[in-house]
Amino acid sequence: MPLLLKLGFRNLLRNKKRTVLSALAIGIGLAALIFADGLILGMRKSMVGSLTETYMGQAQIYHHLYREDPKPEKVIAQIDKVLERVKEASEVKEWTTRLMAEGLVTSPANVLNVQAVGIDLVQEPKISRIDENVIEGKFLGKKREVLIGNRLAKKLDLQIGERLVLTVVAPKSDEVVQELLRVSGIYRFNVSGFDDAMVFVPKELLEEMLGISGESHELVLQFDKEERTQDKQSALWNSLKFPENELTSWRDLVPGVMAAFEMAKATTALVSLFLLLVVLIGIMNTLFMAIFERLFEFGVLQAVGTRPKFIFFMILTEAFCLGLVSVVFGILIAVGVGGLVNIRGIDYGGIQMAEATFTEPIFVFFRWQQFVYFPLELLVFTVIAAIYPALHAARLTIAESMKKSL
Amino acid sequence: MSVIFSVKDLQKIYGEDQPSQVYALDGVTLEINKGEFTSIVGPSGSGKSTLLNIFSGLDRPTHGEVFLKGQNLTTLSDSEMSDFRRDHIGFIFQSYNLIPVLTVLENIEYIMLLQGKTEKERRLRVEEVLAEVRLEGMENRFPNQLSGGQQQRVAVARAMASKPDIILADEPTANLDSTTGTELVEMMKRLNKMYETTFVFSTHDPIIMERAKRLVVLKDGKVADEIWQTG
Ligand SMILES: Nc1ncnc2c1ncn2[C@@H]1O[C@H](COP(=O)(O)OP(=O)(O)OP(=O)(O)O)[C@@H](O)[C@H]1O
Ligand SMILES: [Mg+2]
Numbered sequence: 343m344p345l346l347l348k349l350g351f352r353n354l355l356r357n358k359k360r361t362v363l364s365a366l367a368i369g370i371g372l373a374a375l376i377f378a379d380g381l382i383l384g385m386r387k388s389m390v391g392s393l394t395e396t397y398m399g400q401a402q403i404y405h406h407l408y409r410e411d412p413k414p415e416k417v418i419a420q421i422d423k424v425l426e427r428v429k430e431a432s433e434v435k436e437w438t439t440r441l442m443a444e445g446l447v448t449s450p451a452n453v454l455n456v457q458a459v460g461i462d463l464v465q466e467p468k469i470s471r472i473d474e475n476v477i478e479g480k481f482l483g484k485k486r487e488v489l490i491g492n493r494l495a496k497k498l499d500l501q502i503g504e505r506l507v508l509t510v511v512a513p514k515s516d517e518v519v520q521e522l523l524r525v526s527g528i529y530r531f532n533v534s535g536f537d538d539a540m541v542f543v544p545k546e547l548l549e550e551m552l553g554i555s556g557e558s559h560e561l562v563l564q565f566d567k568e569e570r571t572q573d574k575q576s577a578l579w580n581s582l583k584f585p586e587n588e589l590t591s592w593r594d595l596v597p598g599v600m601a602a603f604e605m606a607k608a609t610t611a612l613v614s615l616f617l618l619l620v621v622l623i624g625i626m627n628t629l630f631m632a633i634f635e636r637l638f639e640f641g642v643l644q645a646v647g648t649r650p651k652f653i654f655f656m657i658l659t660e661a662f663c664l665g666l667v668s669v670v671f672g673i674l675i676a677v678g679v680g681g682l683v684n685i686r687g688i689d690y691g692g693i694q695m696a697e698a699t700f701t702e703p704i705f706v707f708f709r710w711q712q713f714v715y716f717p718l719e720l721l722v723f724t725v726i727a728a729i730y731p732a733l734h735a736a737r738l739t740i741a742e743s744m745k746k747s748l
Numbered sequence: 749m750s751v752i753f754s755v756k757d758l759q760k761i762y763g764e765d766q767p768s769q770v771y772a773l774d775g776v777t778l779e780i781n782k783g784e785f786t787s788i789v790g791p792s793g794s795g796k797s798t799l800l801n802i803f804s805g806l807d808r809p810t811h812g813e814v815f816l817k818g819q820n821l822t823t824l825s826d827s828e829m830s831d832f833r834r835d836h837i838g839f840i841f842q843s844y845n846l847i848p849v850l851t852v853l854e855n856i857e858y859i860m861l862l863q864g865k866t867e868k869e870r871r872l873r874v875e876e877v878l879a880e881v882r883l884e885g886m887e888n889r890f891p892n893q894l895s896g897g898q899q900q901r902v903a904v905a906r907a908m909a910s911k912p913d914i915i916l917a918d919e920p921t922a923n924l925d926s927t928t929g930t931e932l933v934e935m936m937k938r939l940n941k942m943y944e945t946t947f948v949f950s951t952h953d954p955i956i957m958e959r960a961k962r963l964v965v966l967k968d969g970k971v972a973d974e975i976w977q978t979g
Pocket of ligand 2: 797798918
């Protein structure tokens, strides 16, 4: 083993208690960094997952004016061609089409404004969680059935199997069209805007009522990887773009979510910086203590012909060794605590944050970068923190160190 | 006899910029010949340590020059001084000479390691000097597993190991009982005879002084007397 490393490690072992305490302190700092990153990642995954998998999907296609002014006649242009492309793209895992219309529902108890959504009974369950979120009754099966939210059911005072009337206006003829529908199920998303104002019906029924068959207002896509929504210049993205249509991602629809993450990231970065500063001061303190109790030794080292530079590197190496020990502690703590937390996950119990809801427990998400970059950062910091103490030790004149230590 | 070491008109003033100045050394001129076995003696505070520290370049004089084998030590930079010390001067302190985290073997080979000697060279030399100070078999002990006398012998072995031109020792026996101290000086004397290594050491102890061939008596930072003995 090179002399410097040997000296570094053995000098650390001299005061085991101090070394262990320092390394623990630094290690906890590292573990906190890893843990915070893992938690934010986990939150992100959970949030994005619940956002995109519940209903929205990762990407959406509309008529280019539909979102501005959602009129029924603004259907997706060249829907057949678009669907062809969608089915061709290997990156597209699932897709579904929806038809939407403003309407009224009437029950014996009440009349309310709703958004009626016609869904593809085969494709829809692959994309969204409407089927899983049915808390009473069943998902749609027959043509003249309707799914309503639990809060709407209350307002309408309706039970499973009872009937309501859905009224919409057909765009071409401007005729008012009504259908008597049976409530097949009641769903709950726990998200306002859904549970009290949205009803789902089979797409063919709504097509018939609106008099626009084979058309859709919304095409929802789920890719093999969420990251595909990041690069809008990709070949995939270009292949799905049609001049008359608008191609969006969940990031465009709920920009607040990404902004919230950027903020969380910035906050973590700031906290990390403070943490690293504390670590830096801790390391300096430890090293100065180690230097002051060995002043005479530095004198001896210099007396037998050790260059000041060698002493400088000796302290840096000692710090590096301390850093290595701390990294081992830190990784063990991070994995240990993370593992414990991940047995159950952290339950945020349906807290809503920036348009997304944590419906499931959050798990700390580990990735290899956390175990390479953070420890490396810490090691670099440790060595940087050692520069000042090391300079101090190297600049000690022998006569000084001999005097002070006696 | 050739002069190996000389100082001229050496002055060391502490607190030069303060009202109460201390003249630790006040005009010391001295020559040491190759192979000498010299003791610096004098009362406490007379400047023995100061002189030895300046001899070895551990401290710098306020005025005057120090020559070792023709090299003026006062003109060397700190790093040059380190290298010069490593290659030409052995130094032994009163105590705590050894690096506590290194074994006897590692302590002795330390200087040779700095010099870039090969492992084989180092091991051979360590065995040699350990035999000379009668510490065979102690290679793997740590300093705290040795007695004070043994530690000082390791310090002598370390000083000898790199074959320096001169070995300087500041009261090497002061922390030892008189028997052990005498043994140490006898050992140094034997090495001096066998290898003609020049030794300069300071002491308070009359029994130790007796063993020196030449006594340099310091008083108030000046050379008060010089005595040649037939030890
Ligand atoms: N760093 C210093 N600052 C001020 N005065 C000092 C300093 N070092 C030594 N002195 C003074 O210089 C003088 C010589 O000191 P030195 O240590 O050389 O004496 P010494 O002969 O080795 O004494 P001892 O036998 O007690 O070891 C003393 O008066 C001492 O007080
Ligand atoms: Mg002294």
